[in-house]
Amino acid sequence: MALSGMLVVALIAGGAGGAAGTFLSGSGAAEAVPQESPVINEPPPEAPERDPGSIAGVAQRVSPSVVAIQSADPRAQGGGSGFVIDGDHVVTNDHVSSGLEAEGIVVVYSDGNRSDASVVGSDPSSDLAVLSLEDPIDVEPLEFGDSEEVIVGDEVIAIGAPLGLDTTVTQGIISAVNRPVASGEGENASRFYALQTDAAINPGNSGGPLVDLRGRVIGVNSMIVTMGYMGEPSGNIGLGFAIPSTEVERIVERLIEYGETSYADIGADIDLDSPIAGAVIAEGSGAVEEGGPADEAGLRSGDVIVSLGGDRVNSGQELLARLRGLSPGDEVEIGYERDGGRDTAMVTLGSSGED
Numbered sequence: 001m002a003l004s005g006m007l008v009v010a011l012i013a014g015g016a017g018g019a020a021g022t023f024l025s026g027s028g029a030a031e032a033v034p035q036e037s038p039v040i041n042e043p044p045p046e047a048p049e050r051d052p053g054s055i056a057g058v059a060q061r062v063s064p065s066v067v068a069i070q071s072a073d074p075r076a077q078g079g080g081s082g083f084v085i086d087g088d089h090v091v092t093n094d095h096v097s098s099g100l101e102a103e104g105i106v107v108v109y110s111d112g113n114r115s116d117a118s119v120v121g122s123d124p125s126s127d128l129a130v131l132s133l134e135d136p137i138d139v140e141p142l143e144f145g146d147s148e149e150v151i152v153g154d155e156v157i158a159i160g161a162p163l164g165l166d167t168t169v170t171q172g173i174i175s176a177v178n179r180p181v182a183s184g185e186g187e188n189a190s191r192f193y194a195l196q197t198d199a200a201i202n203p204g205n206s207g208g209p210l211v212d213l214r215g216r217v218i219g220v221n222s223m224i225v226t227m228g229y230m231g232e233p234s235g236n237i238g239l240g241f242a243i244p245s246t247e248v249e250r251i252v253e254r255l256i257e258y259g260e261t262s263y264a265d266i267g268a269d270i271d272l273d274s275p276i277a278g279a280v281i282a283e284g285s286g287a288v289e290e291g292g293p294a295d296e297a298g299l300r301s302g303d304v305i306v307s308l309g310g311d312r313v314n315s316g317q318e319l320l321a322r323l324r325g326l327s328p329g330d331e332v333e334i335g336y337e338r339d340g341g342r343d344t345a346m347v348t349l350g351s352s353g354e355d
Contacts, residue, residue: 038143040215041065053213055157059169062215063110064139066208068161069096069131072104072116081160081208082107082131083217086141090131091252092207093222094122094190095183097129105131110167113137121255125263126324127183127190127222128248129207130255142209145216147244150174150195158199158221158240160208172199172238180321181223181241191321194241195219201240210242218245247324264326264349266334267292268299270316278304278337279319297345299336306342307335323349 043050043060050056069092070079080096090107097105097119105117115135122129151174158170175196182191195210201221210219219242227237254261267289274280280302281287281294287301288294299305305313309332313319326332328351335344 038214038216039140040142041140055155055169055171055213058157058211058213058215059159062142062209062211063159063167063169065142066110066159066167068108068164068166068204069100069117069207070106070108071100072106076100076103079161079164079204080206081204083142083207083209084136084139085144085252087138088133088136089120089256090117090133091209091220091248092129092131093220094124094127094129095222096207097122097131098124107131107133108166109137109139111137121259121261123251123255123261125190126192126243126247126251126261128220128243128251128255130252142211142215142217144245144249145212145214145218147195147218147246150177150212150218150244152176155213156197156199157211157213158197158201158205158208159211160201160205160221162200162202162204164204168205170200172197175238179241180318182317182321183223189317190222191317192243192247192324193321194223195244197221197240197242198238199240200236200238202235210245216245217248219243220245220248262328263352264323264328264330265292265352266294266299266323266347267350268294270319272316274316276304277314278306279313279316280304293347293350297334297347299334299345299347300338302338304337305334306337307333307344309333328352 040061041064065084067082069082078099080092082090082092085091101119107115107117115133117131117133120130120132154174156172156174162168175198177195178193179196181194183189208221209217212218221240221242223241225239251261269282269287271280271282283301307313308322328349330349332347333344334347
């Protein structure tokens, strides 16, 4: 359902993930230097030979670095997917790791090897987590690509463990970029500007890599829109959403180093339930932090923020998602309405204080 510009969709229960991306060629100039290909796994020697740039070729070489994530309790339900970024670190969704952590986490490679894992750091607001493996095996870590270079129509593939069917590969395209999505309407919901893909992703894929036709990770799948109602089975209808790699890489680095992350903040509470178009600063004496960024810029309770950096803001959810792409210390112009008039203010963003 649409909510003032922010699409509120479901985290993929049990996990869902996929791979999506694009083949980026050279500039087209006669003397252009080909882009360096990432180092990824060699195909199994017994496998039939395929073009490395084909869907089959990418799947052969990426799959060994994609893992299924399960509970250490064999009776437990649920799980998800993830991918290796160095020898003993795996990236997945927070909603996958948080659902399994209490009983213990086991990672299963495509060849059946298993390793216990623990959570290094997690961030519910971005729906990302990093695991540390106790007994990693030697596979090539997947490299991050540049999600900002992705355009609509780029071919994509998804590799993960939907419904527990490990090493499942699906193909699609990038359907949209910068799609504002959230897992709910509260302050603790995951929210980001997503890559939208029609590559089939289903419960069990969550946390899997979004890779391009060179095998680079351009996103981590997290959410889907589904048509299941009143207990009916729900699953893929061609609307999946992935966390862009530019955001993933930044957050993962902080999770590994600090175990947590922080985000840009305006120093004001936003009324996420307001029906007014724009982001409404909540009422109350403590809604605007004294001496904080909004206060210093002259903003106050009841103001309606309608633009950020020149771009329209349709809701409080959308404002919070836009702030996710900025950093503490950034200076940004905020447009706001007050008492029927409109004005702008320059705001130096603070930190969410999570670090």
